Amino acid sequence: xxxxxxxxxxxxxxVVVVAxxxxxxxxxxxxxxxxxxxxxxxxPATSQTPSPPPSSSPSAEALAxxxxxxxxxxxxxxxxxxxxxVAACTDxxxxxxxxxxxxxxxxxEYDQAQKLxxxxxxxxxxxxADLVQALQDSLNADDDYLSWARQQAANxxxxxxxxxALAADRQAVADKTxxxxxxxxxxxxxxxxxxxxxxx
Numbered sequence: 001x002x003x004x005x006x007x008x009x010x011x012x013x014x015v016v017v018v019a020x021x022x023x024x025x026x027x028x029x030x031x032x033x034x035x036x037x038x039x040x041x042x043x044p045a046t047s048q049t050p051s052p053p054p055s056s057s058p059s060a061e062a063l064a065x066x067x068x069x070x071x072x073x074x075x076x077x078x079x080x081x082x083x084x085x086v087a088a089c090t091d092x093x094x095x096x097x098x099x100x101x102x103x104x105x106x107x108x109e110y111d112q113a114q115k116l117x118x119x120x121x122x123x124x125x126x127x128x129a130d131l132v133q134a135l136q137d138s139l140n141a142d143d144d145y146l147s148w149a150r151q152q153a154a155n156x157x158x159x160x161x162x163x164x165a166l167a168a169d170r171q172a173v174a175d176k177t178x179x180x181x182x183x184x185x186x187x188x189x190x191x192x193x194x195x196x197x198x199x200x
Contacts, residue, residue, distance in 0.1 A: 062121060062187070064116060065121075069195050069200065071109060072200065073199045075109075078102050082096075086149045087159060089152065092149075092152060095149060096153050103143065106138055107139060114132055123186070127186065130179040134176045137168060
C-alpha cells in the first residue's frame with residue numbers, strides 16, 4: 001500500500017516538473033510576451049565645420065565707401081567757417097571747439113577708411129589707398145588749424161594765417177581731387193551720389 005502511495009506521489013511530481021517546464025517554454029517562446037526592444041544606437045558625434053562668410057559684393061563695398069564719404073560731407077565747410085572766424089578774431093571759443101570737432105570727425109573717418117574692404121571693386125585697392133591718403137592729409141591740416149586757432153584764442157592777431165595749415169590744405173586738395181576723379185565714375189556705376197573735393 002505504501003509503495004502505491006510513493007508511486008502516485010512520484011508521478012505527480014513529474015507532472016508538476018513537466019508543467020513548469022511548459023510554462024517556462026511559453027514565457028520565452030517568440031509567441032509569448034515580448035521584451036522591450038533594445039535602444040537604438042546613438043550616432044557618433046560629428047564636428048560641425050563653420051561655413052566661410054560670404055565674400056563682399058562690389059555693390060556692398062561701393063555703398064560702404066559712399067556712406068563713409070557722406071558722413072563727413074560737411075566737415076570742410078565747417079572748418080572753413082571756423083577758420084574765417086579765427087582769422088577775424090570772432091567767436092574764438094566756439095570756433096576752436098568747432099575745429100576740434102572737425103578734427104575728431106576726420107580722425108574717425110580716417111580710422112574707418114583703413115578698415116574698408118574694397119577687394120571686390122574694380123580698382124578697389126587704389127580707391128582705398130587714395131581715400132586714406134586724402135583723409136590723412138586733411139587730418140594733418142586739421143591739426144595745424146587747431147594749433148593755430150588755440151594760439152589765436154590766447155592772443156588773437158586779426159588777419160593771421162597758419163602757413164603750415166595752408167600748405168597741408170593744398171596737399172589735401174590735390175589728393176582729394178585725385179580720389180574724386182577715381183571715385184565718381186564708380187559711384188555712377190552703382191547708382192551712388194557723386195562727390196566734390198569740398199565735400200570730403
